[in-house]
Amino acid sequence: MLPWGILDEEDWRILRDLYALAPDCAKFLSRRLGMDLAETMRRLRRLQSLGFLERVTGRFLKKKGLRKAKHMNHTYYELSREARLFMRSALFGERRPERP
Numbered sequence: 001m002l003p004w005g006i007l008d009e010e011d012w013r014i015l016r017d018l019y020a021l022a023p024d025c026a027k028f029l030s031r032r033l034g035m036d037l038a039e040t041m042r043r044l045r046r047l048q049s050l051g052f053l054e055r056v057t058g059r060f061l062k063k064k065g066l067r068k069a070k071h072m073n074h075t076y077y078e079l080s081r082e083a084r085l086f087m088r089s090a091l092f093g094e095r096r097p098e099r100p
Contacts, residue, residue: 002050002052002080002082002083002086003050006050010035010039010043011043011052013033014029014033014043015047015052015079015083015087016087016091017029017032018053018077018079019079019084019087019088019091022077022078022079023056023077023078024076024077025076025077026041026044026074026075027074029044044077048077051080051082051083052079052080052083053077053078053079053080053083054079054080055076055077056077056078
């Protein structure tokens with residue numbers, strides 16, 4: 001079980017951004033969110049140690065909106081499975097299509 005109660009607003013901004021555009025690195029996250037790069041890196045490491053994020057492994061990244069795979073020059077993060085499932089239910093509720 002993830003400790004959702006200890007997150008502040010900046011942590012939530014990072015998690016929402018990674019849910020929408022995942023995965024990404026600290027450099028682009030900090031630019032998009034208007035945060036200091038060092039602060040963004042610190043928060044990403046903290047969220048990873050708490051189990052909210054996972055590092056993306058491999059050398060190439062397939063991401064929404066890219067025509068071809070991107071070579072990863074930085075450390076990329078994505079939501080852990082438990083965090084992704086919680087974010088989906090928190091943002092969109094349990095909207096499941098009804099079965100006939």
